[in-house]
Structures are given as C-alpha cells and as structure tokens.
Amino acid sequence: MEGGILNIFQRLWLTFVLCCLVIDLSLADKDYDQYLNECQSLEDDQARQALNLAEKKLSQLSKQQSPLIVSGFLGCAAWAAVNLNETELALNYASDLELMINDINDSEAKINLLRRVGGVFHQLGQRVAAVDNYQKAMELAESLNIQKAQIPILVNLGVLHSQIREEDQAIKIYRQALALMSEHNDFTYQAPVLFNLALTLNGQHRYNESLTVFHEIEKMLTPQWPDSRKAQVYGGLASVYISLKNHVKAQEYNQKALAILSEKEDKSILYYLSLTNRADILIANNQPQQALAIADEVWQYYQAQENREQLLGVNNPLYALSNVYESVNKPIKALAIRKLATEIDEDFQDTFNKEAMAQMQARLSDSQQRKQLAELKTQQIKDQIELNAIQHNRQLILLLVAFGSMLVFIYFYWQRQTNKRLHAISIRDSLTQLGNRRAIDEWLSARNMPNPPNQRLMWLIDLDLFKDVNDQYGHEAGDEVLKALAKTLTGFVNSERMVARWGGEEFMIISDDLTESEMEKFCDNLMKSIATTNIYYENQQISVTASIGVCEIKAQGDKAWHQALSAADKALYQAKDKGRNCMVCGDIKASY
Structure with a gap:
C-alpha cells in the first residue's frame, strides 16, 4: 500500500516537472519572439545594435530546439551585416540560414525566409544564389496557391532582372506583380514597382507606355514622400517628354527635379542626369552654348573614376550626354563618349x-x-x-x-x-562579297576625320548602260560583271579607304588619304581599271565603263553624310549627262 502511494506521488511530481518545463519553454519562445521583433526593427537604422542582439541570442539557442526562431535571428544578423558592409560575415550567416530553412515546417514562414535569404545574397551581389532562393520561394508559394506572398518575390525578381539588363523579363515580372496587387488589394509595393517599370520601359524606348506609368506615380506623390524619390519621378517625366519632343513639359518637370536636387550638398547621378535633360531642353530652345557648358560639367563628373560604377544602371547616361555633344556640333567628342558607353556596357556584360x-x-x-x-x-x-x-x-x-x-x-x-x-x-553583300551600307556606317563610326590636306571623299560609281548588259547577255552575265568589277575595285582599297556595293550596279568608295590635287589621277586610274577589266561569260568578252560622282564629306554625323550623298548623286547624274565614262565633282568647297 505504501509503495503504491509512493509510485503515485512520483508520477504526479514528474508530471508537474514536465508541465513546468513546457511552460518555461513556451515563455522562452515568447521572449525570443519579442527579441526577434526588436532585432528586425533595428537592422536597417541601427545595424550594429541589431547584429549584437542577434549574435547574443544565437549563442543561447539550440538549432534543433527552435529552428524557426534561430532562422529569424540568422536572417536579422545577415541583413545587419550587409548594412554594415561586413560582406564575409553576412555571407556566412546567409549560408547558415539557407541550411536552416530545410528544417522549417511552417510553409508560409519558409517562403518568407527563402525570400529574405535571397535578398541578402542579392545585396551581396551573389545573383546566382539570390535567384535560386527567390525561385524556391516562388515555387513553394505557387504550389500552396498563396498568391499574396508572391508579390514581394516578384518585386525582388523584377529588380534583379533589371539590374542584369534583362529588361523584357523585368517588365513582364513587374506587370505580373501589379496584377496580383490589384487582385488582392495589397499595394504595399506599388510605388517602387511602378517606378522601376517606368524606368525600364523608358530604357526600352517605349516612351508612351513609360509616360503613362510615370504620371500614375505622380498622382501618388504626397508631402510625406522623400525629396529624392520626388526628384526621381520628376526627372523620369522630364526624360520621357524629351524623348517625345515635348520640350515645354520636359522643362516644367526638369525644373521641379533640379529645384530639389540643387539644394543637396552631395550631388548624385540623378542631379547630373537632370542637368543632361536641361542641356537637351536648351538645345531645343536654340541655346547651344549654355547646353555645351552644362554638358562639360556633366562630363567632368562622369569621367571621375569613383563615379564610373554609377554608369552601370538600366540606362547608361553616357548615351544621352553623347547626343547633347552631337547636337551642339561636337561630333568627335560625341563619338568618344559613345565609344566609352559601349565599352562600359561590354565590360558590364563580361564582368557579369x-x-x-x-x-x-x-x-x-x-x-x-x-x-x-x-x-x-x-x-x-x-x-x-x-x-x-x-x-x-x-x-x-x-x-x-x-x-x-x-x-x-x-x-x-x-x-x-x-x-x-x-x-x-x-555587313557583306552576298553577290560581290564587298561591304554593304551597314559596313560603310561601321567603318565611318570607327574612324576620326582625316587631317588636312587629306579629305574624306565619297566616290559614287555607277556602271554605264548596265541594263543593256542584262538585256543582251542575261542577268547571270550581269552578276558576273558585278563580281568582276568588285574584284577590280578591291584593288583600290588600303587602310585609309574602303569599298562597298551601294545597291544595284552602284558602288561606293570612301577615301581618307587623298588631297584635292590627287583626285583626278586617282579617278583616271579608277576608270581605266574598270574599262580594262576582263569579263568573260560563256566565251564572250564583256566590257563596261562607269560614271563617277565625287564629293567631300566635311564632318561626321548623319547630316553631313546625307548632304554629301546628295551632292555626289547629283554629280553622278551630271557625269551621265556629259556622255558617261567620266567623273564630276560635287561642291568640294561647300560647307556641309
């Protein structure tokens, strides 16, 4: 009897002890939840304090006992370390969190943690790991049909695709996120998504779509918005209106952006983008000198090595600056800046x-x-x-x-x-194997203008009575004539000249190594070589001559090119009228 009572007492005592342990654990978890909330509230603005708190609690916790709480503190520690620029520490915590997520049973919590660790990797530039975790979070959310949880993941994926310049995919993702926001009446991320969407559309030259989105953001502006974000919106609107040639509206928004940005002591790239827009507007208002002064200020900022990383955004700002210099008749500088922009884009892709x-x-x-x-x-x-x-x-x-x-x-x-x-x-003509019009464009864009007394000359060469060759011998014979003449013309090419088929029976030579006094001798050799070219087709010899119109290209750029082409074309027709097999020069002294 006494032994039975003792056994009952022992069982009651054991039950009491177990209950106390359960209560203690429950209270402990509740305390850790409070500490975790505190840590997450500090991780952005007081990162060092958040990191110290997270590391203290992680030293007290058992991973097996509380994987969800441990994961929360790992995420807090990783994000705080990111904000403190302690890259290696942040990477270690993110890697530990990635392993811990496998032990989480709460599906919604797992989705949030996957997105969080993806965000840490994203900030650290570990894009492969970031995409991997974002995709896992998205797949889990889709499998559980938790659509609302997909919104922030889509936002992260959209930003990531924008950063690696996969603009079409980024636009698709942003629109998908906006659709889910409307469906679930959750607009927490609407403003940043719309802004990124507008910027990406603008970078794709989809200006009307971009303008619609920017105006939608403008309607959302309130006094509580940070000045920098307002300036971004106004600057974006100014940029789009410039692209749409509405310089009145562009000036209105450009002034709003500069009014905000000019007050800041540390000028950001947004300020210099707005200055570039200001230069474009001045050019439209026929004030090229003021535009040039602004362009020089912007160029000085972009040239600084510490600012080069800022040129790697969705829209490389050097292209816009190059257009300004081209508009104020500074083609050489415009070309140099455009080359630098291309180099930076290629460096970005190679580095990525x-x-x-x-x-x-x-x-x-x-x-x-x-x-x-x-x-x-x-x-x-x-x-x-x-x-x-x-x-x-x-x-x-x-x-x-x-x-x-x-x-x-x-x-x-x-x-x-x-x-x-x-x-x-x-860039090659399939029949003659000479360059085509695109080859001419590339050759010109890669070269500076020749130094005097050498001139950049356009030689427009048209075969005389070529239609008679086709009618008499057939089009296949005509093709043989074109191929034979192409070989002849190739003999006049050197490092300072190029030859291309302009179209039909027309050829073009661009030369940078001839002076005005050397033109006649060059042309005589050219016409003599054409006339003496041996062409055989089905045991028949065919001879042709050519008429030539020549004109000087006075500068780089589309305007000078088209004016020279028009002059050379007129000179060619004059050569035809004079009886063919001769050269006529355009207005060499004219300023094009």
Missing part, C-alpha cells in the same frame, strides 16, 4: 558573365563541402571504406563541375563566334 560563373562554381563547391561535413558528423566515419567512397564521390562531382564549367565556356565561346559570323554576314 564571369561573376555568374564564379558564383555558380563557388555555390556548387560550397554545397558539396557542407554536405560532406554533415555526413561526417552524423555517420562518424563508420569505416575507411566509406570515407574512400565519399572522397571518390567528391572527386567525381568536382570533375563533373569542371566538365560543366567547360561546357558553359564552350557554349559562350561558340555563341560569341556565331555572333561574329552573323555580324560579318550582315
């Missing part, structure tokens, strides 16, 4: 590809090493045979990674070579 490859390799390597460490800890290396097998597998995976990397390298190399071949085809 290299970074992506490095991140993929590092991520695969890191994943494999973590997997092996976990296996070693759980299995305690049962025997040497298993260890040898693990090492063999590791080597095999590393070989596969190396092989995969090689395949990716081969693919990009093949793609680059293919692009080169396609470009070569696009």
